[in-house]
Amino acid sequence: MRHIVWDWNGTLFDDIDAVVKATNAVFEPYGLGAYDADGFRAVYTRPIWTAYERMLGRPLADGEWERMDAGFHDHYHRLMLECGLAADALSTLQAWEREGGRQSLLSMWWHERLTAKVAEYGIERHFTRVDGLLHTVPGGHKAESMVSHLAALGVDPADVLVIGDSVDDAHAAQHVGARAVLYTGGMTSRADLKATGLPVVDTLTDALDYA
Structure with a gap:
């Protein structure tokens, strides 16, 4: 494996x-009790509107997803200022670079915000390409974005390892014929990650063992 495609939210960025907290704020008007991290992981899935329907116990009404998603991002963009990179994110990026490997970043977060945040941390030089959402509705699946990302890079999927925190990252890797390792620091429960049959790690450093 000579190329790593990193996920951002919940992987390199410990958010x-x-x-x-942003999810709890969105659901507060519905009278739902607050989730902790493990409780949230138990209901989380993608597409995210499916998780919201699971949490409410009913289908979303017309326009409800859009309102909830806008509210979530309003809260998230305020709360994320208190977050930072995963503890071993920088050292892992540097270690893979020393190994002579290439790496890129693919996120389902808005592209402009993603590139600004990556630049803020001074880590853009580690990536041959950084892609976030441009025009697609947020909250959906990553597979087609992965197709476009690898095509733009011009890399063979057989030479790619995807490192992410969600089952959706696993599906995106499988969709293009790449390998994947899944990290427990994000939004998905260990049980759901293990159910994919893919390697599961507790640190980003350990993920490099599969590269």
Whole structure:
């Protein structure tokens, strides 16, 4: 494996606290009790509107997803200011670079915000390409974005390892014929990650063992 495609939210960027608090803020008007991280992981899935329906116990009404998603991001973009990179994110990026490997970043977060945040941490030089959402509705699946990302890079999927925190990252890797390792620091429960049959790690450093 000579190329790593990193996920951002919940992987390189340790934002689980902001995600849970923003979600609780969105659901407060519905009278639902607050989730902690493990409780949130138990109901989390993608597409995210499916998780919201699971949490409410009913289908979303017309326009309800859009309102909830806008509210979530309003809260998230405030709360994320308290978050930072995963503890071993920088050292892992540097270690893979020393190994002579290439790496890129693919996120389902808004592209402009993603590139600004990556630049803020001074880590953009580690990536040959950084892609976030441009025009697609947020909250959906990553597979087609992965197709476009690898095509733009011009890399063979057989030479790619995807490192992410969700089952959706696993599906995106499988969709293009890449390998994947899944990290427990994000929004998905260990049980759901293990159920994919893919390797599951507790640190980003350990993920490099599969590269």
